[in-house]
Amino acid sequence: MPFRTIIEPFRIHSTQAIQHTTPEQREAALVRAGYNLFGLHGDEVLIDLLTDSGTGTMSSRQWAAMMDADESYAGSRSFYRFQDVISGITGLKEVIPTHQGRAAERILFSVLVKPGQVVPNNTHFDTTRANIEYCGAEARDIVIPEGRVPAAKHPFKGNTDVAALEATIKEVGRERVPLVMVTVTNNSGGGQPVSIANVRAVRAVCDRYGIPLYLDACRFAENAYFIKLREPGYADKTPRAIARELFALADGCTMSAKKDGLANIGGFLAMNDPDVARQCRNLLILTEGFPTYGGLAGYDLEAVATGLEEALDEDYLKYRLRSTAYLAEKAEQAGVPVVQPPGGHAVYLDARALLPRVPPAHYPAQALAVELYRVGGVRGVEIGSVMFGRRQADGRETPAPLELVRLAVPRRTYTQSHIDYVAEVIAEVARRKDRVTGYRIVEQAPWLRHFTARFEPI
Numbered sequence: 001m002p003f004r005t006i007i008e009p010f011r012i013h014s015t016q017a018i019q020h021t022t023p024e025q026r027e028a029a030l031v032r033a034g035y036n037l038f039g040l041h042g043d044e045v046l047i048d049l050l051t052d053s054g055t056g057t058m059s060s061r062q063w064a065a066m067m068d069a070d071e072s073y074a075g076s077r078s079f080y081r082f083q084d085v086i087s088g089i090t091g092l093k094e095v096i097p098t099h100q101g102r103a104a105e106r107i108l109f110s111v112l113v114k115p116g117q118v119v120p121n122n123t124h125f126d127t128t129r130a131n132i133e134y135c136g137a138e139a140r141d142i143v144i145p146e147g148r149v150p151a152a153k154h155p156f157k158g159n160t161d162v163a164a165l166e167a168t169i170k171e172v173g174r175e176r177v178p179l180v181m182v183t184v185t186n187n188s189g190g191g192q193p194v195s196i197a198n199v200r201a202v203r204a205v206c207d208r209y210g211i212p213l214y215l216d217a218c219r220f221a222e223n224a225y226f227i228k229l230r231e232p233g234y235a236d237k238t239p240r241a242i243a244r245e246l247f248a249l250a251d252g253c254t255m256s257a258k259k260d261g262l263a264n265i266g267g268f269l270a271m272n273d274p275d276v277a278r279q280c281r282n283l284l285i286l287t288e289g290f291p292t293y294g295g296l297a298g299y300d301l302e303a304v305a306t307g308l309e310e311a312l313d314e315d316y317l318k319y320r321l322r323s324t325a326y327l328a329e330k331a332e333q334a335g336v337p338v339v340q341p342p343g344g345h346a347v348y349l350d351a352r353a354l355l356p357r358v359p360p361a362h363y364p365a366q367a368l369a370v371e372l373y374r375v376g377g378v379r380g381v382e383i384g385s386v387m388f389g390r391r392q393a394d395g396r397e398t399p400a401p402l403e404l405v406r407l408a409v410p411r412r413t414y415t416q417s418h419i420d421y422v423a424e425v426i427a428e429v430a431r432r433k434d435r436v437t438g439y440r441i442v443e444q445a446p447w448l449r450h451f452t453a454r455f456e457p458i
C-alpha cells in the first residue's frame, strides 16, 4: 500500500450545522441540568460524544432502502429482509425485532431469569444489569483481571475469566445460573474486544453444565475486526466470516442495532431455541408489537438490515478502529491517561489517574465530564461510581472499580478536525486539573440513577 493515511471511506452527502456556545451559556446550562450532562439540550453541545448509540450517520443506501420499505402491519417484506440479513450474519434461526437493545434484554430475561438466580457476564452494561436486577436476580461481572486495570495492555481485555465462571457456577449451583452472557465488545470495561478462543472456552464450560450462552452483540462487527487484527489465525478471514464463527458459539444474542446496526433506532433478539422464541414473541406482542415489526417501522427494519451489512465492510471497520485510536493517542499526548489499548467505539479517560485529589465518593469522573463540557462544549459520559457505585443499607456507597469518562465516537459522523478540537479541550482541562473539585448527589432514582441524578459541586 503506497499511502499510509486511512481515510473515511465515504464522502459527505448532507450536512448538519453545529453551533458554539459561550462559557456563560454553558455554565447556565450546567446549573439548570443539575450538573448532569444528560440534562443538556443537544443544541447546547458542540461535539457530542455522549454515546455512539443511535447517533451515527446513515448511508445513502440506507435512506434508499427506507424509501422502499413495506409498512404492512403483519408479514412486511422489510421484516423478511431483516430476518434474512440477521440469520445470514449470525446463523441464528429465530429473529425477533425490538425497538432497541434493552427491550430485547427485558424480554429475554423475563423468560429465562427467576428471582435469586445469578447471571455471569464479562461485564454487564448498565441496562443489562438493571434488567437482571429488576427480575430479582444478580448480575455478576467476571472479566479477566487485566480488564479491570486501565493501564494494563492485553489484546483481548474483554475476555471472560473462565475459571471465575466455573467457580461461580459451582458456588451458586447450576440450577441458579439461567444463562451466561458475553458482551462484545465489552463496553463498560473500555470497549475491549473478546477473542474467539475465549468465547470457545466459555462455551465449553456452558456445555459442561448445560447452560445457554447469549452474546450481547451490540458491537459484534468492531469485535470481529479486532479479532482479525489481533487473534492468531484470523488475519486472512473477512469480518463477516469471523462474526459468523463468533455467533456459532452462542445459543442466541441480544442486539442494539443503534450501534453496529448503523441505525438511529432498532434492535433484536435472536436464538436457536424455538420454545424460548415462542415465549419471547408472546411478551413482544404485549409491549413492543407484532413479531414482524417489534416496535419498529418497516423503514427502520430496512435501515438496520442495510446497516448490518455495511458495518461488516472492511474499509469501514479499518477507518472506524483507526479513528478511535487516533482520539486516544491525542488524549494521551494532552496528558490524560486513557484505558489501553483503546476500544473500538470509544476512548475512556482515566479520571482517577488525572484527578487523584478528588476521592471516589466525590465522583471524579463526573467532575471530569462536567469540566470537558464547561471548557469546550464537549459532552462525554461518566462511567464510574455515579453509574456503578453500590449503595449499602446504611446509605454509604461502595465505589465502582474504575472512574472513567467515556468519549464515544458516533459512527461516520465527525471528521478529524472535530477530533483535533476535542483533543485541545482535553489538554485545557488537564492544565486546570488542580482546580477541579468533586460533586455530591442531591437527587437520585432507585435504578439507573446516572440518567436523572442531580448534583451539587463540593
Ligand code: F0G
Pocket: 050, 051, 052, 053, 100, 101, 102, 103, 125, 127, 128, 183, 187, 216, 218, 255, 256, 257, 258, 267, 408
Ligand atoms: N448492551 C450494551 C453493551 C450497550 O452498550 C447498550 C447500549 C445496550 C446493551 C442497550 O442497548 O441502548 O439500544 O437499549 N449502550 C449505549 C451506550 C446506550 O451509550 O453505550 P439500547
